Amino acid sequence: AQSVTQLDSQVPVFEEAPVELRCNYSSSVSVYLFWYVQYPNQGLQLLLKYLSGSTLVKGINGFEAEFNKSQTSFHLRKPSVHISDTAEYFCAVTRNTGNQFYFGTGTSLTVIP
Amino acid sequence: DADVTQTPRNRITKTGKRIMLECSQTKGHDRMYWYRQDPGLGLRLIYYSFDVKDINKGEISDGYSVSRQAQAKFSLSLESAIPNQTALYFCATSESTREPQETQYFGPGTRLLVL
Numbered sequence: 001a002q003s004v005t006q007l008d009s010q011v012p013v014f015e016e017a018p019v020e021l022r023c024n025y026s027s028s029v030s031v032y033l034f035w036y037v038q039y040p041n042q043g044l045q046l047l048l049k050y051l052s053g054s055t056l057v058k059g060i061n062g063f064e065a066e067f068n069k070s071q072t073s074f075h076l077r078k079p080s081v082h083i084s085d086t087a088e089y090f091c092a093v094t095r096n097t098g099n100q101f102y103f104g105t106g107t108s109l110t111v112i113p
Numbered sequence: 114d115a116d117v118t119q120t121p122r123n124r125i126t127k128t129g130k131r132i133m134l135e136c137s138q139t140k141g142h143d144r145m146y147w148y149r150q151d152p153g154l155g156l157r158l159i160y161y162s163f164d165v166k167d168i169n170k171g172e173i174s175d176g177y178s179v180s181r182q183a184q185a186k187f188s189l190s191l192e193s194a195i196p197n198q199t200a201l202y203f204c205a206t207s208e209s210t211r212e213p214q215e216t217q218y219f220g221p222g223t224r225l226l227v228l
Contacts, residue, residue, distance in 0.1 A: 009153070034216075043117070043203055043219030044156075090155060100171065101217060103148075105155040 004093050006104035013081055014112050021076040021107045023065075023091030031093045033074040034101070035065055038088040047089070050074060061085065086111045116140045117220035119204050125226045132191045134223050136204030144207045145187040146217065147171075147179060149200040156203065162187055194227045201225075 005024045013019045025031060032051050036044040048059025055067040065076045074091060091104040117138045126132050136145065143164050148156040158171030160179040168179055176198060180188045191198055204220040 006155075036219075041221075043221045044205075044217075045219070046216045049216065100158055100161070101146075103156040105153055 004091050004102050004104035006089075006091055006107050008107050009105065010108045010110070012110045012112055015083055016080045018079050019077065019081050019085075019109065021089050021091075021109065023074045023076065023104060025072050025074065025091075025093045027072075027093065027095065029095050031095055033065075033067060034092040034094075035059065035063070035074070035076050036090045036092060036103075037061075038090065038106075040087070044090060047076070081109075081111050083111050083113060085109060117204060117206055117218055119202075119220040119223050121223060122221065123224045125228065126194050127228050128193075128195055130194050132194050132225065134189045134191075134202055134204075134225070136187045136189070136220055138185050138204075138206045138218075138220075140206055140208070140218060141184075142206040142208045142218070143184065145181065146205040146207075147177075147187065147189045148203045148205065149173070149198075150203060150222075151200050159189065159202075191225075191227075194225075196227045199225060199227045 003026045007022050034049045035047040037047050038044045047063050048057045048065055050057045050067045058064045063078050065074055067074050089107045092101045094101045120135045146161045147159040150156050157173050159177050160171050162168045162181045165181050178190045202223045205217040207217045
């Protein structure tokens with residue numbers, strides 16, 4: 001079975017500072033990895049996804065994530081955050097032969113002016 | 114117009130009442146999902162449907178039922194609501210492909226309070 005761990009439930013960061021949101025997964029089979037963002041009072045939107053190929057994945061709004069198979073991690077990064085990045089971020093995983101997505105518990109990013 | 118819509122957006126009900134949450138999509142996707150979101154627990158899958166005749170239980174299906182009335186409509190029912198079903202409910206869709214690497218598209222959510 002898969003599980004997804006987001007170690008940080010809340011991350012405060014000052015505007016224009018870099019940020020890293022951590023995600024680790026456990027799976028004995030190959031997986032696909034996703035980051036979703038949820039802005040206040042909205043549904044989830046896809047930020048980026050890793051399916052295969054280059055381990056560095058670039059997404060929308062300047063975010064990127066790096067797949068590290070040996071560390072079973074898929075951390076999300078942005079070099080300079082904006083106020084508008086304040087949101088809840090979810091890491092998710094699905095198996096390459098499976099039908100279900102498994103979501104982490106979420107990380108609340110708050111950008112401080 | 115939104116591609117995935119949910120009605121109602123907010124609902125307050127009493128213990129024991131039957132509640133139906135509705136989801137409609139205009140994306141033409143085959144696959145539809147119902148999740149609930151609880152603080153500190155993230156999203157958990159309740160039911161999913163890969164087409165009108167294919168409905169599957171997810172991680173936490175007890176106390177819920179679903180109906181796939183058409184490709185575009187997927188309803189979630191709470192036959193007898195209880196307070197621990199108070200949560201934010203999301204519907205999602207995805208396009209069927211050979212591999213399960215499709216993106217999920219989420220509705221805006223329904224906030225349910227069971228008193």
